[in-house]
Amino acid sequence: MNTLVYIDNFKGEALPASWEAVGVGKTLGEVTGLIFGSGLEALAKTAFEYGVDEILLADDVSLADYRAEVYATTLKQVCADQGCDVLLFPSTSRGRELAAMAAIDLNTGVLVDAVALEANGDKLTVTRPIYSGKVLEKVTCSLKPQIITLRGRAFPKPAPQPGKTGPVKKVAAGSGALTTVDGYTTSEGGVSLTDANIIVSGGRGMAENPTLQPPADLDAKQAEIWRAQQGFAMLKEMADVLGGAVGASRAAVDAGYVPYAMQVGQTGKLVSPNVYIACGISGAIQHLAGMRSSKMIVAINKDAEAPIFKLARYGVVGDLHQIIPALTVAFKKGLGK
Amino acid sequence: MKLVACVKTTPDTTAAVKVENGKATWGDAPLVINPWDEYAVEAALKLKEANGGNVTVISVGGEEARIALKHALAMGADDAVLISDPALVGVDPQAVAHILTAAIQKLGGVDVAFFGRQAIDDDSGTTPAQAARLLGWPALTLVSVIKVDGRSLRVERAIEEGRQIVTAKLPAVVSLVKDSGEPRYPSFMGIRKASKAEIPTWSLSQIGIPVPAAVIEHVTLINAPVREVVCELITGGNPQEIAEHLAEKILGEKQL
Ligand SMILES: Cc1cc2nc3c(=O)[nH]c(=O)nc-3n(C[C@H](O)[C@H](O)[C@H](O)COP(=O)(O)OP(=O)(O)OC[C@H]3O[C@@H](n4cnc5c(N)ncnc54)[C@H](O)[C@@H]3O)c2cc1C
Numbered sequence: 001m002n003t004l005v006y007i008d009n010f011k012g013e014a015l016p017a018s019w020e021a022v023g024v025g026k027t028l029g030e031v032t033g034l035i036f037g038s039g040l041e042a043l044a045k046t047a048f049e050y051g052v053d054e055i056l057l058a059d060d061v062s063l064a065d066y067r068a069e070v071y072a073t074t075l076k077q078v079c080a081d082q083g084c085d086v087l088l089f090p091s092t093s094r095g096r097e098l099a100a101m102a103a104i105d106l107n108t109g110v111l112v113d114a115v116a117l118e119a120n121g122d123k124l125t126v127t128r129p130i131y132s133g134k135v136l137e138k139v140t141c142s143l144k145p146q147i148i149t150l151r152g153r154a155f156p157k158p159a160p161q162p163g164k165t166g167p168v169k170k171v172a173a174g175s176g177a178l179t180t181v182d183g184y185t186t187s188e189g190g191v192s193l194t195d196a197n198i199i200v201s202g203g204r205g206m207a208e209n210p211t212l213q214p215p216a217d218l219d220a221k222q223a224e225i226w227r228a229q230q231g232f233a234m235l236k237e238m239a240d241v242l243g244g245a246v247g248a249s250r251a252a253v254d255a256g257y258v259p260y261a262m263q264v265g266q267t268g269k270l271v272s273p274n275v276y277i278a279c280g281i282s283g284a285i286q287h288l289a290g291m292r293s294s295k296m297i298v299a300i301n302k303d304a305e306a307p308i309f310k311l312a313r314y315g316v317v318g319d320l321h322q323i324i325p326a327l328t329v330a331f332k333k334g335l336g337k
Numbered sequence: 338m339k340l341v342a343c344v345k346t347t348p349d350t351t352a353a354v355k356v357e358n359g360k361a362t363w364g365d366a367p368l369v370i371n372p373w374d375e376y377a378v379e380a381a382l383k384l385k386e387a388n389g390g391n392v393t394v395i396s397v398g399g400e401e402a403r404i405a406l407k408h409a410l411a412m413g414a415d416d417a418v419l420i421s422d423p424a425l426v427g428v429d430p431q432a433v434a435h436i437l438t439a440a441i442q443k444l445g446g447v448d449v450a451f452f453g454r455q456a457i458d459d460d461s462g463t464t465p466a467q468a469a470r471l472l473g474w475p476a477l478t479l480v481s482v483i484k485v486d487g488r489s490l491r492v493e494r495a496i497e498e499g500r501q502i503v504t505a506k507l508p509a510v511v512s513l514v515k516d517s518g519e520p521r522y523p524s525f526m527g528i529r530k531a532s533k534a535e536i537p538t539w540s541l542s543q544i545g546i547p548v549p550a551a552v553i554e555h556v557t558l559i560n561a562p563v564r565e566v567v568c569e570l571i572t573g574g575n576p577q578e579i580a581e582h583l584a585e586k587i588l589g590e591k592q593l
Contacts, residue, residue, distance in 0.1 A: 010498050066501070068466065068476045093479055093496050100463035104470040109431055109552030112461045125556060130460050131354040135361050138556040178475035179505040182491070186499035194497065198593060242593060260481070260516040261495065266350055266457065267372060267515045274592040286350050292564075296592055298583070299568070312568045314586050316579055326580030333581075334588045 017090030073174030198244030205280015206231035283308025338390035373453025375520035411523030434467035
């Protein structure tokens with residue numbers, strides 16, 4: 001089987017879900033890595049270490065910024081020239097879009113968001129969550145190539161093998177641009193939510209700290225936001241100690257405490273960390289839709305009846321504004337920091 | 338501007354969906370417009386308000402599809418079209434992309450086709466990109482901010498790394514994420530107008546395409562495994578003691 005794995009990168013840096021996809025590819029046989037972009041020598045080197053056997057590299061200034069149409073055309077060309085039975089993508093925003101377009105370009109289908117994969121001879125069956133994970137479906141596609149996107153953190157990341165290398169074959173960049181990229185506004189650094197091992201999330205409860213005295217010139221709404229932001233700063237401190245990321249409920253986003261990029265849930269990000277610490281979050285079904293697949297959930301909530309406790313392995317019924325600072329200190333101590 | 342928003346009817350987000358006799362069921366949970374599609378309708382209405390024109394909403398489906406169309410009409414869309422055909426049972430999202438493309442072409446002269454980022458039933462999120470590819474229009478997906486400048490659109494796309502700022506010429510496909518603007522509630526007048534609206538139905542032959550072949554085979558549906566967890570509540574002592582006890586438990590799980 002000729003397996004191609006698309007290695008999604010931003011400015012030459014791979015998204016971790018790409019390596020998980022390489023790992024899945026290796027379970028099927030040899031893996032050819034597809035890397036598109038500009039200035040990619042270092043990335044190609046890393047890809048071999050993660051297990052890629054051969055690389056098809058489209059390294060061109062015209063690919064410096066991801067543009068769907070140009071990337072899709074490059075991909076179509078590569079598949080036509082090299083042949084391809086299986087095409088795997090990480091389910092990143094770019095990976096999903098390219099997979100969707102590739103299905104059109106190559107007259108086949110696409111199976112999105114696999115969380116498990118079975119190979120029966122050459123035929124792959126994918127398990128994918130639908131209805132926000134309330135139901136799982138098993139699907140296949142009899143057309144070739146079989147195009148599959150793999151949900152982040154659903155498959156193990158292979159251990160890198162330092163020094164492993166392989167052949168790099170240059171391929172041409174496609175044409176057909178329909179957009180120009182004017183620039184980026186990048187989110188402030190830190191661990192990305194979707195890749196995070198540990199997430200500390202805050203909800204509406206972050207604002208409920210009457211002991212804080214906001215500056216006198218703020219009105220009631222501004223004072224609420226100010227209180228919540230002190231609360232989120234406290235979560236950030238704890239997340240930093242744990243090497244994790246900070247998330248939020250929709251109520252916290254809609255109230256203006258934190259930006260939408262931090263929202264976890266049905267209409268926010270889908271996350272599956274090893275540990276998810278929910279602080280002042282009630283556990284509405286739409287919030288659970290985004291974090292249900294976390295390995296371990298911890299809840300801190302003053303309401304013992306909050307539904308979040310039904311999913312939690314550990315819980316504290318109490319005031320998060322008292323527990324969190326003490327918990328941060330305890331983690332520092334426990335981790336020897 | 339001639340604007341289109343593609344919408345779908347889905348079970349409400351609170352529906353307890355489960356598998357019964359091999360099919361997904363949700364009891365008497367209400368059917369609603371797919372929440373992401375409300376953002377698509379909102380974006381289309383905003384563009385119309387700023388630049389003039391009209392908004393047509395399209396849905397592919399059976400009678401249930403009227404729920405999404407009526408909601409969009411009640412929000413303020415000008416017309417609706419239902420694409421329905423007995424041949425369309427269990428179509429996959431890719432077939433829907435083909436059908437919507439044909440419908441958009443039949444409408445003719447469309448400047449922007451809006452989509453929600455994904456439907457919350459199938460959760461594929463592939464239709465906007467596929468429709469764009471089929472139409473040969475730029476795919477401006479995951480958009481949170483839209484600006485029109487003559488015949489071009491400048492958008493901000495929400496990507497993993499932050500925002501990507503992209504410009505494209507019209508016509509274009511745009512898919513929306515949440516912070517593009519909260520969808521308005523239907524007004525009382527809107528609801529009255531929508532309840533009286535006659536929604537034309539187009540068959541596949543009317544939009545001039547054969548039944549698209551299904552490319553995905555559905556093998557089985559299974560209920561998601563129930564999470565078997567018993568919550569251990571950490572109690573006793575002052576916050577410091579509780580916190581130390583909790584930290585010890587969490588670190589003891591060796592997940593960090
Ligand atoms: C279509 C749709 C899509 C949605 N998408 C999402 C989504 O993507 N993500 C999402 O999160 N929600 C989503 N929601 C909203 C969801 O229904 C809830 O409204 C939201 O999750 C509630 O957020 P919350 O838990 O922060 O707030 P609340 O439900 O108000 O809960 C706040 C909690 O904080 C606790 N608390 C307060 N003060 C303290 C304190 N001092 N110490 C400890 N605990 C305290 C309270 O006991 C309470 O349990 C969606 C809703 C709809 C209809």
